[in-house]
Amino acid sequence: MKIGTLSWEFPPRVVGGIARHCEGLAKAQIQQGHDVHLFTLDFPGSPSYEEMDGIKVYRASTELGHPNFLTWVLLFNHFLSKRMADLTQLVDFDVMHVHDWLAAFSGITFKHYIKKPMVLTVHSTEVGRAQGLHSPDSFSINGIEWWATYEADRVIVCSHSMKEEICNHFNLPEKKIDVIPNAIDSSKYQISVDRGAIRQRYGVGWGEKLILCVGRLVPQKGVEYFIRAIPQIAQRHPEAKYIIVGEGWSRDILEAEAKATGHADKIRFTGFASDREVINLMTSADALIVPSIYEPFGIVALEGMATGVPVVASKVGGLAEIIDHEKTGLFVYPRNIDSIAWGIDKILSDPDHARWLTKNAKEKLHKAYSWEAVAMKTVEVYRKVVE
């Protein structure tokens, strides 16, 4: 099939999980013999066109700006559309696949222009990310999301909790939605890592414990609750150190929270880290905490499972579908510092049990979450709308 994919983020423009999702899916589609043309936005140092593992990547440069984010989104969609318009003269696409509301305007335009079906993947919703609609921009984004689900021939979500969310919130018929989980390339995680050297580089000495948290520093990730749990964890495990990986608009607030715990000397914020460095850290950590309060899927939990680090996660959204409590990881209550402290203490206090959890987690991962399976299921969705 000739697949046109639209996403506002694609490596190296990595913001959240969408870039990695699009990369994993497109690579697997290429391996299965499909022709993938991916339209995205420019990023410093990246060419306007390149082939990445067979994926034809077109990066649109936004030549006009505006201080208001929504206006800027409309402007960049115009430049995305221009890029696509040029290509549709040369390529007869079978389907357009749009990821999230940010690229929806271009996708909807092309659905009507080339008279080909449009599939939409909803990775998250505004009402979920913002935990409500608190501003005119949020209301507009919510409206665009609804509009995109209405215009789409089929809608893909990554978990049953997301399916329920968009059915209820957008009054979307269940039969229009397919649930296809995310995946990871597990071969990326089977690398040799010098744990001692990595831990030393981050100031974690012999006999000390390393607790890792990886994610965008935005409230939906619940990092503040993890930080507030640190004094309780430190009482039981004074030797523990805490590394928080990621960038985001609430970083300053979280750094202030960390200072307020009285344990700031044990807490390190690394900022954005490369995929390789995240793997290094996960492989070297004693526990990975995923304290999200809203999580449509939770790919970081899969990454943790692949590296063999015990995962402690909030029982929310997609996380609740990835982890089996006391079998492949531990669940804690979201927004609950006592529960988070309990989960981490349990992992650190019982290394044999933690090892058993990680062994089970790896087995489940290999059976259930591969990009090959995701690509096949996604192409099945395309066939439903093409035929």
Place this chain on the structure above:
Amino acid sequence: MGENHSFRTQPDEQPNQLRLLIMLHNIGATESTKALTIDQIAEWTRMETPELQGHLQKLIDLGYAQLLRSEEKDKFYLTINGIRKVLSLYS
């Protein structure tokens, strides 16, 4: 951050540095070739120059913005970390 925090507040409620960071991104100051002078930034943001200088310096100190020195006039643009910080608001 309280229990009922708003993830995306109105521009007027955002701390001025974050607001400036978002505006610099949205008006396109995302690479050295697209760097803007302080006068150009003041026109877009409607901030007074002394206030703007203070915020820009803070953004530079935090690693979110970069100063491009030139013989004519200094210019400013966002670093990759600055871009990622802005995009985290909307993803």
